[in-house]
Amino acid sequence: MKARTAAAIAERPHSMDALFALAHEDMVAVDALIRRHMQSPVPVIPALAEHLIAGTAKRMRPLLTVAAARMAGARDDACLKLAAAVEFIHTATLLHDDVVDSSELRRGRVAAHLIWGAPSSVLVGDFLFARAFELMVGAGSMPALDILARASRVIAEGEVLQLTRAHDLDLGQELYLQIISAKTAELFAAAAEAGAVCAGAEPERRRALRTFGENLGIAFQLVDDVLDYSGDAEALGKNPGDDYREGKATLPLLLAMQRTGVAEREFWNRTVDRRDQTPADFDRARELMRQTGALQATLDLAHGYAERAKATLSVFPANPWRPALEALADVAVSRRT
Amino acid sequence: MKARTAAAIAERPHSMDALFALAHEDMVAVDALIRRHMQSPVPVIPALAEHLIAGTAKRMRPLLTVAAARMAGARDDACLKLAAAVEFIHTATLLHDDVVDSSELRRGRVAAHLIWGAPSSVLVGDFLFARAFELMVGAGSMPALDILARASRVIAEGEVLQLTRAHDLDLGQELYLQIISAKTAELFAAAAEAGAVCAGAEPERRRALRTFGENLGIAFQLVDDVLDYSGDAEALGKNPGDDYREGKATLPLLLAMQRTGVAEREFWNRTVDRRDQTPADFDRARELMRQTGALQATLDLAHGYAERAKATLSVFPANPWRPALEALADVAVSRRT
Numbered sequence: 001m002k003a004r005t006a007a008a009i010a011e012r013p014h015s016m017d018a019l020f021a022l023a024h025e026d027m028v029a030v031d032a033l034i035r036r037h038m039q040s041p042v043p044v045i046p047a048l049a050e051h052l053i054a055g056t057a058k059r060m061r062p063l064l065t066v067a068a069a070r071m072a073g074a075r076d077d078a079c080l081k082l083a084a085a086v087e088f089i090h091t092a093t094l095l096h097d098d099v100v101d102s103s104e105l106r107r108g109r110v111a112a113h114l115i116w117g118a119p120s121s122v123l124v125g126d127f128l129f130a131r132a133f134e135l136m137v138g139a140g141s142m143p144a145l146d147i148l149a150r151a152s153r154v155i156a157e158g159e160v161l162q163l164t165r166a167h168d169l170d171l172g173q174e175l176y177l178q179i180i181s182a183k184t185a186e187l188f189a190a191a192a193e194a195g196a197v198c199a200g201a202e203p204e205r206r207r208a209l210r211t212f213g214e215n216l217g218i219a220f221q222l223v224d225d226v227l228d229y230s231g232d233a234e235a236l237g238k239n240p241g242d243d244y245r246e247g248k249a250t251l252p253l254l255l256a257m258q259r260t261g262v263a264e265r266e267f268w269n270r271t272v273d274r275r276d277q278t279p280a281d282f283d284r285a286r287e288l289m290r291q292t293g294a295l296q297a298t299l300d301l302a303h304g305y306a307e308r309a310k311a312t313l314s315v316f317p318a319n320p321w322r323p324a325l326e327a328l329a330d331v332a333v334s335r336r337t
Numbered sequence: 338m339k340a341r342t343a344a345a346i347a348e349r350p351h352s353m354d355a356l357f358a359l360a361h362e363d364m365v366a367v368d369a370l371i372r373r374h375m376q377s378p379v380p381v382i383p384a385l386a387e388h389l390i391a392g393t394a395k396r397m398r399p400l401l402t403v404a405a406a407r408m409a410g411a412r413d414d415a416c417l418k419l420a421a422a423v424e425f426i427h428t429a430t431l432l433h434d435d436v437v438d439s440s441e442l443r444r445g446r447v448a449a450h451l452i453w454g455a456p457s458s459v460l461v462g463d464f465l466f467a468r469a470f471e472l473m474v475g476a477g478s479m480p481a482l483d484i485l486a487r488a489s490r491v492i493a494e495g496e497v498l499q500l501t502r503a504h505d506l507d508l509g510q511e512l513y514l515q516i517i518s519a520k521t522a523e524l525f526a527a528a529a530e531a532g533a534v535c536a537g538a539e540p541e542r543r544r545a546l547r548t549f550g551e552n553l554g555i556a557f558q559l560v561d562d563v564l565d566y567s568g569d570a571e572a573l574g575k576n577p578g579d580d581y582r583e584g585k586a587t588l589p590l591l592l593a594m595q596r597t598g599v600a601e602r603e604f605w606n607r608t609v610d611r612r613d614q615t616p617a618d619f620d621r622a623r624e625l626m627r628q629t630g631a632l633q634a635t636l637d638l639a640h641g642y643a644e645r646a647k648a649t650l651s652v653f654p655a656n657p658w659r660p661a662l663e664a665l666a667d668v669a670v671s672r673r674t
Contacts, residue, residue, distance in 0.1 A: 100456040119437040130490035137483045146474045153467035
């Protein structure tokens with residue numbers, strides 16, 4: 001029995017089990033807060049929120065807030081309200097994103113706007129966003145409010161930047177990284193930093209946790225963009241190929257286009273620029289990405305960010321949270337979903 | 338010369354001139370804050386925000402915050418940040434509303450989503466909403482943050498309620514009032530209350546200013562709903578008849594349907610319920626509203642709320658702000674735009 005468990009662990013060396021175990025009680029409380037605060041006398045609101053929140057949510061961002069707060073010595077439960085607020089901000093951006101991108105699947109379910117309509121998705125997103133700020137007021141930390149208000153603004157800027165440059169095939173790697181820093185990594189950074197300030201962490205530790213979140217977030221998004229070409233729908237909970245169909249200039253695509261040069265220019269111009277595609281084109285695009293090593297190069301970059309994330313934790317003395325957070329960074333880059 | 342001025346004032350006894358004069362310096366500063374905080378390195382954001390904010394904005398809500406704060410004795414300028422935040426919340430809801438309602442005109446200009454697209458309107462709305470909270474953090478008052486976070490949530494609930502019940506012709510007057518309390522009056526109430534708490538007002542005065550804003554907001558929305566049938570596009574800055582074309586169950590329509598009874602049931606069913614309309618139908622609807630007194634009854638109700646608003650100010654000693662705010666309540670119900 002013991003041998004089998006060891007084998008099972010060896011098969012998935014980068015597991016979030018330790019983090020889940022450490023944070024279990026807190027995350028049960030965060031879940032209860034989420035469920036209580038998504039209630040409203042207007043029936044569509046809890047129905048739509050439930051649809052999204054009961055999906056295959058990983059709760060990575062609130063987990064980050066809880067872990068950062070506890071590792072930094074938080075004793076009371078104010079950080080739990082911040083963690084719930086972080087998940088609400090994230091859910092609000094997902095709702096608005098899916099309207100903006102006309103996505104069809106989210107968290108393994110039909111996207112909310114296809115069931116309740118885009119107007120409801122926009123307005124329930126606004127509701128969740130406002131609820132997030134009510135929860136933050138409840139947590140009572142003005143510095144945490146500052147961090148999460150700023151993050152919400154930076155995310156919106158990142159989304160607009162992506163929207164206006166999404167189909168720009170001359171988008172360089174630098175601008176791509178700027179977009180994912182804003183639209184994804186900023187909330188990871190803010191989630192960790194808010195947990196730290198809520199615990200009264202000293203500036204060096206606060207900065208370390210922010211940097212951890214930032215690097216983790218970039219690694220996470222890079223892998224997301226790879227999975228959109230290499231993953232499968234059932235495991236992902238969303239359709240692979242969405243980015244390709246939308247002509248979204250993510251790093252795997254930018255690298256593949258760069259590396260195939262003039263030989264494939266007409267293929268990319270037709271399928272990505274003019275978005276004139278047949279189902280077989282997606283397979284060809286994937287094949288070109290594998291051949292040119294574009295997917296591997298993106299994964300390698302992600303691993304670099306994950307390593308930098310882990311290194312920032314060295315300012316903390318040995319404690320059970322540190323290896324659990326290091327494993328989270330490993331999971332972010334080794335995941336298949 | 339003097340006689341002419343007196344005559345001019347007599348012609349418009351309910352003018353906001355006194356309020357504008359008292360608040361002039363503060364409102365110049367609020368405008369500067371608004372312009373500074375709508376900036377972003379992402380070019381679409383200030384362009385879209387400028388389009389809306391440079392329109393014929395009345396700035397009634399931030400004016401309410403400033404007036405409430407000063408009348409309650411505010412000496413520093415924290416209330417100006419709250420006033421700018423209130424205008425940003427309002428502008429964000431306008432952007433999202435126009436997407437939800439597919440409106441064509443706003444503040445005398447083509448609606449932003451028709452120029453930049455609905456996705457940009459949704460995301461710039463999110464940006465302005467987040468900016469509002471950054472400004473509130475800058476103001477440093479947790480109670481004011483509490484009031485405005487709650488108001489933002491109530492507004493979203495009101496919008497969803499309106500969306501899901503908008504075409505319900507059995508909507509009673511009570512539910513209609515509940516919707517406009519949430520989607521409109523809540524921000525007026527919160528704008529005034531936030532100004533009061535920022536000034537450290539005692540509970541009785543804080544409550545009085547909140548109630549003033551609430552009653553003013555309901556009066557304002559009732560008149561808005563009347564103007565959608567009786568106003569003209571140029572003066573309004575939006576198309577009259579929008580509510581009718583959308584089949585939106587506002588009070589003038591509910592009363593007209595009730596008062597015309599079985600005689601016109603088929604007309605209302607066709608034009609409002611099934612939204613099968615010719616341009617002449619709108620004229621007929623207006624005529625029925627005049628004949629049945631539905632417009633006048635709505636205006637009478639608005640006047641009642643305006644009077645209640647004015648009465649709440651009696652807890653304040655005589656001061657220049659009090660008659661100026663009373664005049665604001667009169668303007669809200671006597672306005673033609």
